[in-house]
Amino acid sequence: MSVTLVLGGARSGKSAFAQAAAEIVAKARGATPVMIVTAQAFDTEMEERIARHQVDRGDAWTTLEAPMDLVAALRGLPPGAVAVVDCLTLWLTNLMLAECDLSSAATRLVDAIVEFDGELWLVSNEVGWGVVPDNALARRFRDEAGRLHQALARAADAVHLVAAGLSLRMK
């Protein structure tokens, strides 16, 4: 049983990398992979993005929506499940907008991942490689995302950094 963190920039191919890896493992086990989607459609742009992702995946996947309670979604999966969470930066955005306690949410997610009995890929955006953002909320967001990535990387069995559809294994 293993957990893989897949990091990368926007449109880096990180989701496709995680999906391809999960599909190979799921096929070998005769299992149906589970896509745990954290996106919430607040506007047309986001609706189109979610719909495009679903079309890209096809019918071979089961889809769960978990914009906030990712821990419950992970704990609800049967032993030996093959799952992808896409993506953690949107989950973090949802928690921030709902004014949740991000530190305790991160701790609970790490606990759920350590206990996870299956094969799990966690997809998340690198967001801290640009100039310091103008507004305080964006600065706080990238701080929280960075801390979350560090905590997850410590707990994960493998960490990949993806650019242009290619991965660098960092752990």
Add this chain to the structure above:
Amino acid sequence: MSVTLVLGGARSGKSAFAQAAAEIVAKARGATPVMIVTAQAFDTEMEERIARHQVDRGDAWTTLEAPMDLVAALRGLPPGAVAVVDCLTLWLTNLMLAECDLSSAATRLVDAIVEFDGELWLVSNEVGWGVVPDNALARRFRDEAGRLHQALARAADAVHLVAAGLSLRMK
């Protein structure tokens, strides 16, 4: 004959990396390397940047300007040419400002690269590692740049990620 994609952040040394590699190959062949510039000077800041790049290169290079029709520039080169395209993110910007069909332009560029009979380095900026930009045009731009990089990386023989003048080979 080979195609190398050179990715990196702003001022990462990616252009210098591509130029140095092309100069070595050109020298070995007794050829004059060709710099295909995609920049368009809309303002003084950009004019100065283009001029500084030309001074940095010296007289050992032939320079072609191809802000839009990169495919024609590549097809116009003689067999065995040694060339650098610098850079694809500016080319993409030019196409977006001219409201071109980016998807078909990317497809045609990939086709031209696959057919290219020579040694080619393609320089492009990573732009998707920061927080989500405020404006929709910037978000669309980084999506298109990410897709283009993935398509080019699939077609390229080698892909390098450059930071602080140092390269990580990803393919």
Add this chain to the structure above:
Amino acid sequence: MSVTLVLGGARSGKSAFAQAAAEIVAKARGATPVMIVTAQAFDTEMEERIARHQVDRGDAWTTLEAPMDLVAALRGLPPGAVAVVDCLTLWLTNLMLAECDLSSAATRLVDAIVEFDGELWLVSNEVGWGVVPDNALARRFRDEAGRLHQALARAADAVHLVAAGLSLRMK
């Protein structure tokens, strides 16, 4: 005697990486490691950030503040010192706000590093991997940061790129 450049995004764990490395070397030598802090607290947000960093370090470190004159701070250390500079992007920001000549400051810093008689880690933020910033000052800042990183990487014995608390050795 060696100099290591540690690059990474915001909250990537680059400071912790440099500190952990310095602590190991300092312990082996029976030396007290020196933290050279470049941050200046202009507001509450920055004060809290500096205070959190100091708490994270504990009492095992000596702290020097050098928001501007980093060269004097480095030259003032005794031979064989074990030191971390955190971070160079803040130092660059301080110089820009004070309208210093950045090019000559960078040259003098590189000279001081080459002459440094001890073990030194230089921490700096990658800032050029996002979309082009809206304002000219931010664009100039990322150009200067990129140039500085290239110059330091040439002079350094080792260069690490850190993401999610994990490092990729680039040199």
